[in-house]
Amino acid sequence: MKTLRRLAAFALLLTLVVVVFGAYVRLSDAGLGCPDWPGCYGKATPAHAAEHILDAQAIRPDGPVSLPKAWKEMIHRYLAASLGLLIVAIAVLCWRRRKEAGAGAGLALALVGVVVFQGLLGKWTVTLLLKPAIVTGHLLGGLTTLALLAWLTFRLRDMRRVASAGGLVAMARIGLILLVLQIALGGWVSTNYAALACTDFPTCHGQWMPADADFANAFHVVRELGMTADGELLSNQALTAIHWTHRLGALIVGAYLLLLALLMLRHRHSAPHGAALGAGVLLQVSLGIANVLTSLPLPLAVAHNAVAALLVLIMVLINYRLRRSTSPAWSAGREHESVYA
Amino acid sequence: MRASTLDLENAGQRLRHFYVLTKPRVNSLIVFCAVIGMFLAVPQGLPSPGVVFAATLGIAFVAGAAAAMNCLIEQRIDAQMARTRARPLPRGELSSTETLAFSLVLGGSGLGVLYAFVNALTMWLTLFTFVGYAIVYTVFLKPRTPQNIVIGGASGAMPPVLGWAAVTGEVSADALLLFLIIFAWTPPHFWALALYRTKEYAKAGLPMLPVTHGAKYTRLSVLLYTLILFGVTLLPFATRMSGWIYLVCAVILGAVFIRYAWRLYVSYSDKLSQQTFRYSIVYLSSLFAALLADHYIRFQ
Numbered sequence: 001m002k003t004l005r006r007l008a009a010f011a012l013l014l015t016l017v018v019v020v021f022g023a024y025v026r027l028s029d030a031g032l033g034c035p036d037w038p039g040c041y042g043k044a045t046p047a048h049a050a051e052h053i054l055d056a057q058a059i060r061p062d063g064p065v066s067l068p069k070a071w072k073e074m075i076h077r078y079l080a081a082s083l084g085l086l087i088v089a090i091a092v093l094c095w096r097r098r099k100e101a102g103a104g105a106g107l108a109l110a111l112v113g114v115v116v117f118q119g120l121l122g123k124w125t126v127t128l129l130l131k132p133a134i135v136t137g138h139l140l141g142g143l144t145t146l147a148l149l150a151w152l153t154f155r156l157r158d159m160r161r162v163a164s165a166g167g168l169v170a171m172a173r174i175g176l177i178l179l180v181l182q183i184a185l186g187g188w189v190s191t192n193y194a195a196l197a198c199t200d201f202p203t204c205h206g207q208w209m210p211a212d213a214d215f216a217n218a219f220h221v222v223r224e225l226g227m228t229a230d231g232e233l234l235s236n237q238a239l240t241a242i243h244w245t246h247r248l249g250a251l252i253v254g255a256y257l258l259l260l261a262l263l264m265l266r267h268r269h270s271a272p273h274g275a276a277l278g279a280g281v282l283l284q285v286s287l288g289i290a291n292v293l294t295s296l297p298l299p300l301a302v303a304h305n306a307v308a309a310l311l312v313l314i315m316v317l318i319n320y321r322l323r324r325s326t327s328p329a330w331s332a333g334r335e336h337e338s339v340y341a
Numbered sequence: 342m343r344a345s346t347l348d349l350e351n352a353g354q355r356l357r358h359f360y361v362l363t364k365p366r367v368n369s370l371i372v373f374c375a376v377i378g379m380f381l382a383v384p385q386g387l388p389s390p391g392v393v394f395a396a397t398l399g400i401a402f403v404a405g406a407a408a409a410m411n412c413l414i415e416q417r418i419d420a421q422m423a424r425t426r427a428r429p430l431p432r433g434e435l436s437s438t439e440t441l442a443f444s445l446v447l448g449g450s451g452l453g454v455l456y457a458f459v460n461a462l463t464m465w466l467t468l469f470t471f472v473g474y475a476i477v478y479t480v481f482l483k484p485r486t487p488q489n490i491v492i493g494g495a496s497g498a499m500p501p502v503l504g505w506a507a508v509t510g511e512v513s514a515d516a517l518l519l520f521l522i523i524f525a526w527t528p529p530h531f532w533a534l535a536l537y538r539t540k541e542y543a544k545a546g547l548p549m550l551p552v553t554h555g556a557k558y559t560r561l562s563v564l565l566y567t568l569i570l571f572g573v574t575l576l577p578f579a580t581r582m583s584g585w586i587y588l589v590c591a592v593i594l595g596a597v598f599i600r601y602a603w604r605l606y607v608s609y610s611d612k613l614s615q616q617t618f619r620y621s622i623v624y625l626s627s628l629f630a631a632l633l634a635d636h637y638i639r640f641q
Contacts, residue, residue, distance in 0.1 A: 167354075222386055337364065338534055
């Protein structure tokens, strides 16, 4: 059990690293540093494929392929693959103990499923040339892995759960959903290169509500990067709409999470987590604003991703901690049932 | 500040009662099957996310409304059975009027969403499903015949068809195959539960199969239907709707189900029956997940 706990905690840490490193690879335009998958020009490391890489770079010096970029991409792949193997090992260990209470075998198996799918998304990111939907999905897959691993770690450590008022618990559950939606929007901004579609704050193009935003073309999910669904060039107006929606989302989700943090601060058992949530939200909003005002410097952009991942962790922790106090009405919904019963 | 927290808790409490009415746990499987139907309906790529979102929301709302309507109609029976006594209506936490209003508003808005953002066919099919379950099954079939869930199973088998219709605007043969799978799955699924609750059903006066025809006959029926189900689940492979990945999963999942049904037939225990019931839920969700995985991995 001790080994398992340590493995899970280590995997959690590694996931955080892989997610943030993945964002770094993406934001430094190294996502296509190796144009094939799983190898780099079919080789195990960029060093082995140096000839091909240098050739490609010679043809297009500013193209997507160069040695440093190939290294970033391959390091991400190897880190992610190690994480995948680690998760499989954890699942095997959990499965062996499935009879014991709190072993989390089902959760661990679900994790393996997510990780396999995440590997596929990683492959498609490369082979389907950075389609925004795939890349955003890859981000969300990473965060799902993070959330599930966190939950498993908490469970294996048998961390204390506190029975809390139904309203607060529901608020925390909804808060996590809102956070994920806002992160999906954020991923959409980044993968469509819309982060600098508005360069002023709080207004956009000097307007509070940009009149020329094109929402119709902004949210077609299945399409090529930079194109509308009909294959035309995605306009700046569409990018503005994407950017603006993320800001609006930040306003709503930020306010909601701050309210949740305030409510939590009022109870002794939840105050520390409330404080962490509040601080995280304020930091994340500041980073978002700073990215707009300073034209997206790499460290700030990566930090915006890292804090998003931390917020997911905090919200998962809060959702784990706040257990619904079991009332008969609730347990009625939890029993094994059939619609025909 | 104190009062506002109390209000929040109170409102949360009431919201939860309404939430329980929608039977979220059983309905999540139904909505899951509908969503998979949406994805399977597109030969390549993904369905329009707007349609998926609206159709999921609409179908979930109507399913929730049907469950609430069922709670309303069966509140007297629910009050007699230990298992259902704690539902909001028998406990007096919600009144009949509140429940009816909730069901109508929820179902109405679900149908509205389907009509406005999906298509008229999906709305009509969903409405028929609602009537099929909340009225035909609950009011007419359930208290009258031991074949209640066999016939009534048709409404529970509709979700993938609804999902399919939402995305393509039509009902194809493939969609009907998915319908057939759930239709064949329903009897062994439900009778596994009825077997360990026979006394309750007898007390409430509901003519479930083990009440009218005895446990032995029901166990044989479970086994036979499980064999039928196994055959039906091979059809998606036979019609080339799905490939090898699906076939392997269907055979393994089906073999486990048959093993449960066989053990139930030769040596019955309440515990085994509960395990079979629980497995039937895992079975259906895994089978549909396999359909989806197969669909996308093949087209890669």
